[in-house]
Amino acid sequence: MAANGKTNASKALLNFGSGSYLESTGRPLYALFFLLPLVVVYELGTILVNTDYIFHTQSRVAAFTWLMGLAEWIGMHRSLAWAFPGFVVMIILLCWHLSSRHSWRVRIVWLLWMHVESIALSLPLFAFGAVLNRTYVQAVTRDLAWPPILSTNGSTNYLANIVTSIGAGIYEELVFRLILIGLIIVIMEDLLNIKDPTATIVAVLLSAALFAAHHYVGIEHGRISRLAAEPFALGSFTFRTLAGIYFAIIFRYRGYGIAAGTHAAYNIILFSMKSLCAA
Numbered sequence: 043m044a045a046n047g048k049t050n051a052s053k054a055l056l057n058f059g060s061g062s063y064l065e066s067t068g069r070p071l072y073a074l075f076f077l078l079p080l081v082v083v084y085e086l087g088t089i090l091v092n093t094d095y096i097f098h099t100q101s102r103v104a105a106f107t108w109l110m111g112l113a114e115w116i117g118m119h120r121s122l123a124w125a126f127p128g129f130v131v132m133i134i135l136l137c138w139h140l141s142s143r144h145s146w147r148v149r150i151v152w153l154l155w156m157h158v159e160s161i162a163l164s165l166p167l168f169a170f171g172a173v174l175n176r177t178y179v180q181a182v183t184r185d186l187a188w189p190p191i192l193s194t195n196g197s198t199n200y201l202a203n204i205v206t207s208i209g210a211g212i213y214e215e216l217v218f219r220l221i222l223i224g225l226i227i228v229i230m231e232d233l234l235n236i237k238d239p240t241a242t243i244v245a246v247l248l249s250a251a252l253f254a255a256h257h258y259v260g261i262e263h264g265r266i267s268r269l270a271a272e273p274f275a276l277g278s279f280t281f282r283t284l285a286g287i288y289f290a291i292i293f294r295y296r297g298y299g300i301a302a303g304t305h306a307a308y309n310i311i312l313f314s315m316k317s318l319c320a321a
Contacts, residue, residue: 063152063155064296066149066152067152067155067156067159067296067297067299067300068295068296068297068299068300069139069142069144069297070134070135070136070138070139070142070297070298070299071135071139071144071146071148072148072152072153072156072297072299073135073297073298073299073300073302074132074135074136074139074299075148075153076153076156076157076299076303077131077135077212077299077302077303078132080208080211080212080302080303080306081128081131081132081212082128083205083208084128084205084208084209084212085124085125085128087201087202087204087205087208088205088209091201091202091205103206103209103210103213103214104256105127105210105213105214105216105217105218105256106127106209106213108217109126109127109130109213109217110123110124110126110127112126113126113127127213127216130216131212131213131216134216134220135298156299156300156303157303157307159296159300159303160300160303160304160306160307161307161311163292163296163300163304163307164304164305164307164308164311166288167285167288167308168308168311170281170284170285170288171281174277174280174281174284200313200314200317203309203313204310204313206309207306207309207310207313208306208310210305210306210309211302211303211304211305211306211307211309212302212306214253214305215289215293215298215301215302215305216298216302218249218250218252218253218256218286218289219249219289219290219293219298219301220293220298222245222249222252223242223245223246223249223290223293224245226241226244226245226248226249227241227242227245230244230245246287246290246291247287249286249290250283250284250285250286250287250289250290251283251286253282253283253285253286253289254278254279254280254282254283254285254286255279257278257282258273258274258279285308289301289304289305292304
């Protein structure tokens, strides 16, 4: 009886009350309504701010361009492929919600609190950096995302980085947490017969390492190539790997919406701090 009581108690600590803020906002429906405005802001911001009209180029988050490339590969015209990544996010969350058979009711005030929670959950990343000392100094000179430098105009650069921060939160969490962790767990459990918790731990660590690594390498013309703009550094790689693990924990207990929001909030705060220091 004592053992059963301990097990039930530990489960209770990891589960939130039905219908509560913490339980409800972890659902895909809340993630959909929470992220939809951010998807729109990223798309419009990329066109209006992250576009160099002289050279006809746009700066986009790598995970976003991968999804665009997938759309073009399956035959979608490039003029429509730009909408494909956002469409994927919304369709995944909608289908996820339909399969869960939860209520369609959404409390607007809870969506606002999700923004506050995302900001609060981003703060421990700065604490990680303080503990890592020199590692953090290397990491904060760049971002978890890939910031575009489009103009010598400070305000333009700041807005461009904010737009990129939002896109990184949405699409890097989609690729490296929502899709990759699930895929690795399926492979390990169904093909390799490796069960939980080992499968989950390996999936989290591997996805975090790949998340960190993708900031130093890219895919160009179907080949993996090193990004010349940011050479590999152990300090920033360590920080980004720890950040990936942290985002995975948030994804597990608070859902995709809060994980994406936390990622975006960290980047936005970081760029704001750097802009203030440079002013």
